[in-house]
Amino acid sequence: MNRKDFLLNFDFASYVSNKFTEVYETSDEDRVRVNCPVCDDTKGHLYILISAGLPYCQKCKYDPKSPVRFISDVEGISIREVLAMADEGVSFTTMDVDVESIVDDLIQDEDDIQFDYSSMSLGQNFVSVVELSGIPGIDRHIKEARRYLSSRGIGKNVAKKFGIHFCYDGEFAGRIIIPCFYQGDLVTFVARDLYGHSDRKYLNPKGNKQSDFLYNYDSIKGDTVVLVEGVFDAIHNSQVAPTVASFGKSLSNRQINLLNGFRRVIFYWDLDAYPQVEKYNRRIQSECLAVLHTDGKDAAERTMEENKNLLQGSIPIDSVEYQMFKLEHLG
Numbered sequence: 001m002n003r004k005d006f007l008l009n010f011d012f013a014s015y016v017s018n019k020f021t022e023v024y025e026t027s028d029e030d031r032v033r034v035n036c037p038v039c040d041d042t043k044g045h046l047y048i049l050i051s052a053g054l055p056y057c058q059k060c061k062y063d064p065k066s067p068v069r070f071i072s073d074v075e076g077i078s079i080r081e082v083l084a085m086a087d088e089g090v091s092f093t094t095m096d097v098d099v100e101s102i103v104d105d106l107i108q109d110e111d112d113i114q115f116d117y118s119s120m121s122l123g124q125n126f127v128s129v130v131e132l133s134g135i136p137g138i139d140r141h142i143k144e145a146r147r148y149l150s151s152r153g154i155g156k157n158v159a160k161k162f163g164i165h166f167c168y169d170g171e172f173a174g175r176i177i178i179p180c181f182y183q184g185d186l187v188t189f190v191a192r193d194l195y196g197h198s199d200r201k202y203l204n205p206k207g208n209k210q211s212d213f214l215y216n217y218d219s220i221k222g223d224t225v226v227l228v229e230g231v232f233d234a235i236h237n238s239q240v241a242p243t244v245a246s247f248g249k250s251l252s253n254r255q256i257n258l259l260n261g262f263r264r265v266i267f268y269w270d271l272d273a274y275p276q277v278e279k280y281n282r283r284i285q286s287e288c289l290a291v292l293h294t295d296g297k298d299a300a301e302r303t304m305e306e307n308k309n310l311l312q313g314s315i316p317i318d319s320v321e322y323q324m325f326k327l328e329h330l331g
């Protein structure tokens, strides 16, 4: 379902005029201005192109790129609930339609319009760590790579599932390669120095921006996702729960949009990242929870059992319990 289908089944113009007490006209009658609910604006900085269902705030640059996401932000409800508001309409309301796939399609449509990337491939100098090449000089490295992966709790089957490679020549020589896919295309990778020869532990290829993607996004099927920082955390924690990685402690708008496709996001970032987690909690419309940890470990350093328990104990970031935890542990 695309934006157009949604607008055909939902009276967006009435929604805007009922929702906002002050609607300022502009020179174009299809374009109105209202006070932006995101930045507590009082001067009508939020422009809404009614027929297209597209809002944009000149002040805070809020740009949901979709009427569905906009309503979900304004009302504080999930995308599914917004779609249900258009439910009196036709086409996508029949019982045999899976809400999951509607949301997927919706997000996909927007991606097609808003987002472009190029697909890449690994050259001959990249070899899978799962199979030996038969060339002793290369196999020596593959075995070393396997030892390293095993020290991070990644066995052969998991390495195979995540397509882990080793690069023996060129710019990424001596590095373990963790490929990142989007819609089945290889879009970027993380190259981790195996021997500690480089002063840059991690490298990634030129081309697509890493921050446009979430690592392991393709394999997530359900509506809850755990968000960790690093790819090794994601691989390790995926054995416990559906997990994606943000490649660090910040989220791009594009990554936020991807996360908005889930009903629930569980932040499992490092101990020092709670302030960022709270900031993103305000910008992500999914229900956001946080794992409560009190030591400096990340997911890859914990056992699966420990990770499972931590995830079970995660709590909504808006809750009193979360505030209590902060007072008690984070000063």
Ligand SMILES: [Zn+2]
Residues within 6 Å of the ligand: 036, 037, 038, 039, 040, 041, 045, 046, 057, 058, 059, 060, 061, 062
């Ligand atoms: Zn604003």
